[in-house]
Amino acid sequence: MNLITRLYRGETSFDFVGAKRTWLMISLTLVIVSVLVITIFGLNLSLDFKGGVAVEAPNPNNASVAEMRSALEKLGLGDAKIQELAGGADLRVQVGALSSSESETFQQTVADVTGSAVNEISLNQVGPTFGAEITKRAVTALIVFLAAVVLFMWWRLEWKMAVAGITALFHDLIITFGVYAITRFEVTPATVIGVLTILGYSLYDTVVVFDKVKENVEELNTERMTITELVNRSMNQVLMRSINTSLTSLLPVGSLLFVGSFLLGAQTLRDFALALFVGIAAGTYSSIAVASPILASWKEYEDEWARVRRRRERSRGDAKETAEKPTAKVSRQSPSRKSGATPRPPKKGRKR
Amino acid sequence: MPRRIITLIIVALLAYGGVAAILATHSTPELGLDLKGGTSVILRAPEGTDPDVLAKAVEIMRGRIEAFGVQEPEISITGSNGVLVQLPGVTDRERALEAIGQTGVLSFRPVLSSSFQSPIFDTTTTTSATTTTTGDSTTTTGDTTSTTEATTTTSLPAGVDPSTGFTIKDTPELLASWLPEYADDGSLTAGYEVGTLCKTDSAYITCVGDGSGNPVDGTVDPLTGGDITSALATFSQTTGQWQVDLKLNDDGARKFQDLTRNAAQFPVGTAQRQIAIVLDGKVISAPQVSANVDANTGIAGGNAVITMGTGTNQQQQAQDLSVVLRYGSLPVSFVQDQVQSVSATLGSDSLRSGLIAGLAGLFLVAIYMMLYYRSLGAVTIVGLTIFGSLMLIVLGLLGKTAGLTLTLAGVTGIVVSVGITADSYIVFYERIKEELHRGRTMRAAVDEGFSRAFHTILTADTVSILAAVLLWLLAVGPVKGFALTLGIATFLDILVAYFFTRNAVSLIAHGNLGEGGRFSIRAAAGGVQEAS
Numbered sequence: 001m002n003l004i005t006r007l008y009r010g011e012t013s014f015d016f017v018g019a020k021r022t023w024l025m026i027s028l029t030l031v032i033v034s035v036l037v038i039t040i041f042g043l044n045l046s047l048d049f050k051g052g053v054a055v056e057a058p059n060p061n062n063a064s065v066a067e068m069r070s071a072l073e074k075l076g077l078g079d080a081k082i083q084e085l086a087g088g089a090d091l092r093v094q095v096g097a098l099s100s101s102e103s104e105t106f107q108q109t110v111a112d113v114t115g116s117a118v119n120e121i122s123l124n125q126v127g128p129t130f131g132a133e134i135t136k137r138a139v140t141a142l143i144v145f146l147a148a149v150v151l152f153m154w155w156r157l158e159w160k161m162a163v164a165g166i167t168a169l170f171h172d173l174i175i176t177f178g179v180y181a182i183t184r185f186e187v188t189p190a191t192v193i194g195v196l197t198i199l200g201y202s203l204y205d206t207v208v209v210f211d212k213v214k215e216n217v218e219e220l221n222t223e224r225m226t227i228t229e230l231v232n233r234s235m236n237q238v239l240m241r242s243i244n245t246s247l248t249s250l251l252p253v254g255s256l257l258f259v260g261s262f263l264l265g266a267q268t269l270r271d272f273a274l275a276l277f278v279g280i281a282a283g284t285y286s287s288i289a290v291a292s293p294i295l296a297s298w299k300e301y302e303d304e305w306a307r308v309r310r311r312r313e314r315s316r317g318d319a320k321e322t323a324e325k326p327t328a329k330v331s332r333q334s335p336s337r338k339s340g341a342t343p344r345p346p347k348k349g350r351k352r
Numbered sequence: 353m354p355r356r357i358i359t360l361i362i363v364a365l366l367a368y369g370g371v372a373a374i375l376a377t378h379s380t381p382e383l384g385l386d387l388k389g390g391t392s393v394i395l396r397a398p399e400g401t402d403p404d405v406l407a408k409a410v411e412i413m414r415g416r417i418e419a420f421g422v423q424e425p426e427i428s429i430t431g432s433n434g435v436l437v438q439l440p441g442v443t444d445r446e447r448a449l450e451a452i453g454q455t456g457v458l459s460f461r462p463v464l465s466s467s468f469q470s471p472i473f474d475t476t477t478t479t480s481a482t483t484t485t486t487g488d489s490t491t492t493t494g495d496t497t498s499t500t501e502a503t504t505t506t507s508l509p510a511g512v513d514p515s516t517g518f519t520i521k522d523t524p525e526l527l528a529s530w531l532p533e534y535a536d537d538g539s540l541t542a543g544y545e546v547g548t549l550c551k552t553d554s555a556y557i558t559c560v561g562d563g564s565g566n567p568v569d570g571t572v573d574p575l576t577g578g579d580i581t582s583a584l585a586t587f588s589q590t591t592g593q594w595q596v597d598l599k600l601n602d603d604g605a606r607k608f609q610d611l612t613r614n615a616a617q618f619p620v621g622t623a624q625r626q627i628a629i630v631l632d633g634k635v636i637s638a639p640q641v642s643a644n645v646d647a648n649t650g651i652a653g654g655n656a657v658i659t660m661g662t663g664t665n666q667q668q669q670a671q672d673l674s675v676v677l678r679y680g681s682l683p684v685s686f687v688q689d690q691v692q693s694v695s696a697t698l699g700s701d702s703l704r705s706g707l708i709a710g711l712a713g714l715f716l717v718a719i720y721m722m723l724y725y726r727s728l729g730a731v732t733i734v735g736l737t738i739f740g741s742l743m744l745i746v747l748g749l750l751g752k753t754a755g756l757t758l759t760l761a762g763v764t765g766i767v768v769s770v771g772i773t774a775d776s777y778i779v780f781y782e783r784i785k786e787e788l789h790r791g792r793t794m795r796a797a798v799d800e801g802f803s804r805a806f807h808t809i810l811t812a813d814t815v816s817i818l819a820a821v822l823l824w825l826l827a828v829g830p831v832k833g834f835a836l837t838l839g840i841a842t843f844l845d846i847l848v849a850y851f852f853t854r855n856a857v858s859l860i861a862h863g864n865l866g867e868g869g870r871f872s873i874r875a876a877a878g879g880v881q882e883a884s
Contacts, residue, residue: 005878048690056698122698125691130394133689137431141826148818156811193761193834197768200819200838204772204812208779211808241775241782248720248778249771252713256767259709272764 007240016235016288017228017296023289027171034178041181046188047094048126049135053103054094056085056122061115068093071113075105097127138192142199149203157210160298165206168291172202172282179278186271194275201249201276202283205242206291212238213295226312227305231296235288246284253277356855363852367741374748381747384759384833387703389696390440395686397433405578409686410435426755430832434689458577458677460611461628575611579604581654583677585670588659594670596658596677605654613650615641629677637673706763713767714740717774725781726876727865731856732777738852739773742844747837762833769841772816776849779812780805780857785877794873798861802854809849816842 006012016023047054065082068091072080081094093110103125111118146166153162176195180187212234220230257273299305374380385392397406410427413435426438581599588595600608611627618625620643628638639658645651658673660666694702714736722729743766750756783805787797820839824832860866860873867874 058695058697120695120697121693122695123691123693125688127396127687127689129396129687130689133396133431133434137826138831141823144826145819145822148822149815152814152818156814189831190761193764193831196819196823196831197834197838200816203815203819204775207812207815208808211811215804237786238782240785241778244724244778244782245771245775248717248774249768251716251720252710252767252770255712255716256706256709256764259705259712272761276768 007243012236012239013232014236014239015232017232017293020293020297023293027286027290030178031171031174034174034181037178037181038174041184043177043181043187044184046186047124048130048189049132049187051097051126051130052095053098053106053126054092054124055107055110056090056092057110057114058116058120059089059091059114061113062088063091063113063115065091068110068113071109072106075102075109077106098125134189134192138196141196145196145199153203153207153210157207157214161210161214161295164291164294164298165203165210167294168206168283168286169199169202171286171290172198172279175282176275176278180275185274188271190271191275194272194279197276198279198283201280202286205245205283205287208241208245209235209238209287209292210295213292223308224312226309227299227302228296228309231292235292242284242287246280249280250277253280356858359851360855360859363738363855367738367745370745371741374745379748379752381744381758382751382756383699383703384757384762385438385440385692385699386694386760387699387706387758387763388440389694389699390438391691391693392436392438393688393692394430394690395435395437396689397435397686399433401433403429406433406435413437426757435686458629460575460608575600575604575607577677579607580677583674585667585674587667588657591659594660594666596660596670596674598656598658598677600654600656602654605652608654608656609650609652611650612641612645612656613647616645616647616650629673702760703763706760706767710763710767710770713770717770721774721777724876725777726871726873727860728777728781728784728857728873728876731853731860732774734856735777735848735853736770736773739841739844739848742848743837743841746840746844756836757833758837759833761831762837765834765837766841769838769845772813772842773845773848775812776805776809776845777853779808780849780853781876783808784857784873788874788877794861794866795858798858798873802857806849806854810846813842813846 003012065084068082069078069080072078072082072093072095077095079095081092083092083094084090085092091110091114095106098106107118107121107123111121146169150159150162150166153159153165173195176198180191185191213231216230216234216237217227220233225233253273253276257270257277300309397409406429410429414425414427426436426440428436430436579600581601581604582597583599584597586595586597587593615625615627620640626638626640637658641651660670660673718729718733718736721732725732747756747758751758780802783801784797787801788794790797792800817839820835820842823835824839857873865872869875
C-alpha cells in the first residue's frame with residue numbers, strides 16, 4: 001500500500017512524537033533565529049505606526065519615479081518612498097509626517113506631476129501617536145485572548161493541553177514576525193489583523209488534535225498504550241484533516257495573495273494574506289511538532305502514564321520488539337482490523 | 353416525509369428565499385468607505401477623557417457636519433478616546449476636514465482691558481450690538497446696555513502679514529505695545545487670548561462678532577462649551593427683545609457665578625465688567641454683566657439671559673450666538689490621528705479584487721472537495737452556497753438595522769471564514785471515514801460521525817468566536833470589521849453544520865450515493881468494504 005493510499009484512508013502510522021528531538025531542534029532554531037533577527041533588524045513598520053502621509057494617484061501623464069522624485073525634492077521631500085503600482089498606471093508616494101498645509105502642497109504636487117485631480121488621489125495621513133494606539137490595543141487584545149483561551153481549553157480539555165497549545169501559539173507568532181523581519185515586508189495594521197487571525201488558526205488546529213487525544217484517552221484501552229503512542233495515534237487519525245484543512249484554508253488565502261499582489265495591486269489584501277500564509281503554515285506545523293510532543297512528554301511524567309510505560313517497556317523487552325512495532329500493535333486492538341491484519345488495496349470499479 | 357428532508361427544505365427556503373428577498377428589496381450590505389470611496393478621519397481626545405464628554409463631542413460634530421451638507425455622515429466613538437468620522441463619497445478632503453476640523457475650545461473669559469483698541473485702531477463704524485447679561489433670578493433686573501464698537505484700522509500694525517493677518521497672542525512684543533499696562537509683568541505670553549487680526553475686503557479688523565477685540569484673561573480655568581446645557585434664542589415678551597437663554601450644568605454654574613461676581617466688582621461701562629465669549633481665540637461676543645447683578649453673589653443657579661438689544665438684526669444675532677454656544681466648540685480638543693481618503697475608483701477596484709479572490713478561492717475549494725470527498729463534496733458545495741446566502745442576509749439585515757458597513761477588512765474576514773467552514777466539513781467527513789474503517793454500517797457511521805465531529809467543531813469554533821468577540825471589543829478601526837464578519841461566519845458555520853450538513857449527508861447515506869460507485873461516500877472512504 002503506497003503512502004498516498006494510506007494517507008487517503010487515514011491509516012498512516014508516522015511516529016510524530018518519536019521525532020520530537022528533531023522537531024524541537026528545528027523549532028528552537030527557527031525561534032532563536034527569529035528573535036535574533038527581530039532584535040537586530042527590527043520590523044519594517046508601515047507609516048501607520050510611525051506617522052506620515054501616503055498617497056496613491058492615478059497616473060495619466062505616465063510620470064516616472066524619477067520625475068516624481070525631482071518634483072518632490074523642490075519641496076524638500078526628496079527622501080520620499082515612490083512606488084509604481086499596477087505597472088505604472090498608479091503611483092504611490094509615501095513621506096514622513098507633514099503639517100496640514102504641507103500636506104496640501106504635497107498632494108497638489110503629486111496631482112500636478114501625475115496629471116490627476118487632487119480629488120482622485122487616495123490619501124492616508126496618520127498622526128504619530130496612532131500607531132502606538134493600534135499597537136497598545138493589539139497587545140491588550142492578545143493578552144486578554146490568551147487568558148480566555150487558556151481558561152477555555154482548561155475547562156474543555158485540560159490545563160496541560162492549554163499550556164501546550166499556548167506554547168505552540170507563541171512559537172507561531174515569533175516565527176511569523178521573524179519572517180517579516182527577514183523579508184523586510186512592511187508590517188501594516190492589516191498585518192496585525194492577519195497575525196491576530198493566526199492565533200485563531202493555530203489554536204484551532206491544536207484544539208482538533210487535543211480533542212482527539214482526549215477522546216482516545218477516554219475510549220481506548222489505556223492500560224496497554226503509553227500516552228506517547230496514544231498522542232501519535234490521535235495525530236495520525238487527524239492527519240488528513242490537518243492536511244485538508246490547511247489546503248482549503250490556503251486556497252482562498254492564496255487566491256487573495258495572488259489577486260492582491262499580481263492582478264489588481266490591492267495592497268491591503270496582500271499585506272493581510274502574506275501574514276496568513278506564513279501563519280497557517282506555521283500553525284499546522286506547530287500543532288504537530290510543538291504542541292503534541294510537549295503534551296505527550298509532559299504527560300509521561302504523570303503517575304498513571306509512567307506506570308503504563310514501565311509495563312510496556314518490560315513486555316517489549318520480552319518480545320524484543322522493534323521501535324516500529326508499537327503502533328502496529330496498537331492497531332490490532334482497533335475494531336477496524338477485525339477483518340484482517342493488512343487490508344489489500346481497493347479494487348476500483350469492481351463493485352458493480 | 354422524513355424529518356431530515358423537511359429540515360433541508362426549510363433551510364433551503366430560508367437561505368435562498370432570504371437572498372431573493374434581500375436582492376428584491378435592494379438590501380444588500382452597505383459598503384464601507386474603502387470600497388465605495390470617501391474620507392474617514394480618526395480624531396483622538398486626550399487620554400482619560402470622560403466618555404460622556406466624548407459622546408457630546410460626537411453629537412456636536414454630527415450637528416456641524418449635517419449643517420455642512422454632507423450626506424449620511426457616520427460618526428462613532430472608537431476605542432476609549434477616539435472618534436471615527438466617516439464621510440462617504442466626500443473626496444473633497446479640504447472641505448470635509450474643515451467641517452470637522454473646527455475643534456477649537458469655546459470659553460467664557462473675563463475681559464481685562466478695552467484700551468487695546470487704541471492707538472492702532474481708529475473707530476470708523478459703530479454697531480449698536482447692545483449686549484446685556486441679566487441674572488435669571490427672582491429679582492428682575494432692569495437692563496443696562498453697553499455699546500461696544502466695531503473698529504477698523506486704517507494703517508496696518510508693523511509685523512502683520514497683509515494677506516493673512518495674524519494672531520496677536522503669537523507676538524508678545526506687539527501685544528506689549530498695545531497693552532502697556534500688561535507689558536511689564538510678561539504674563540501676556542502665557543495663554544492670553546486677545547483676538548485675531550483678519551483681512552476683510554476693505555480693512556483689517558479684529559475678528560470678533562461685535563468688533564470689540566478686548567483682551568481676555570486666559571489663565572483662569574474657563575467655563576467651556578461643554579458646561580453649557582442649552583442655549584436657545586427666544587423672544588422675550590416682557591422686554592420686547594431677542595435674547596439667548598443660557599442653561600449651565602452644575603460645574604458651569606459655579607464657574608459662571610465666580611466669573612460674574614468678579615466682573616460685577618467693576619463699575620458699569622468698564623471693560624472689566626464684560627465677559628468675553630471666546631471661540632478659537634476669537635472673541636465672538638462680550639456681553640456686560642447687568643448693573644442689577646449683586647457684586648457679592650454674581651449670577652447663581654446656572655441660568656442666565658443674554659439680551660441682544662433692540663437693533664434691526666437682533667433675531668439673527670441671537671440665533672447665531674445660540675448656535676455658537678451650542679455647537680461652536682467641542683468640549684475637548686482633538687488631534688487628527690488618521691485621515692484616510694479613498695477615491696471611488698480605488699474603492700471599486702478593491703471590491704472587485706476582494707470578490708474575485710473570494711470567488712476564485714471558493715471555486716478552488718469546491719473542486720478540491722469534489723475530487724477528494726466525491727458526493728460529500730457536492731454536499732459541501734451546496735452547503736457553501738447556503739452559508740454564503742445566510743452571510744449575505746445577516747450582513748444585509750445588520751446594514752439596515754444597525755448601520756453595519758462592509759469594509760475591505762470585512763471582505764477578508766469572509767474569505768478567511770471559507771477556510772473555517774470548509775474545515776467543519778472536513779472534520780465531519782474524516783470522522784465518517786474513520787467510523788466506516790471501524791466497520792460500522794454507513795448509516796451508523798454518519799450518525800456517530802456527526803455527533804463526535806460536532807463536538808470537535810463546537811470546540812474549535814468556540815475558540816474562533818472567542819477570538820472574534822475579543823477582537824471586536826478591543827480593537828479599533830478595520831480590525832473591528834474583520835472580527836465582526838469572522839464572528840458571524842463562524843456562528844453561521846455551526847448552524848449550517850447542524851441543520852444542513854448533517855441532514856444532507858444522512859440523506860445521501862440512505863440513498864444510492866452512500867454505497868455504490870465512484871461518487872459514493874464509500875468510495876471517498878477508500879472503499880473499505882469492497883476490499884475485504
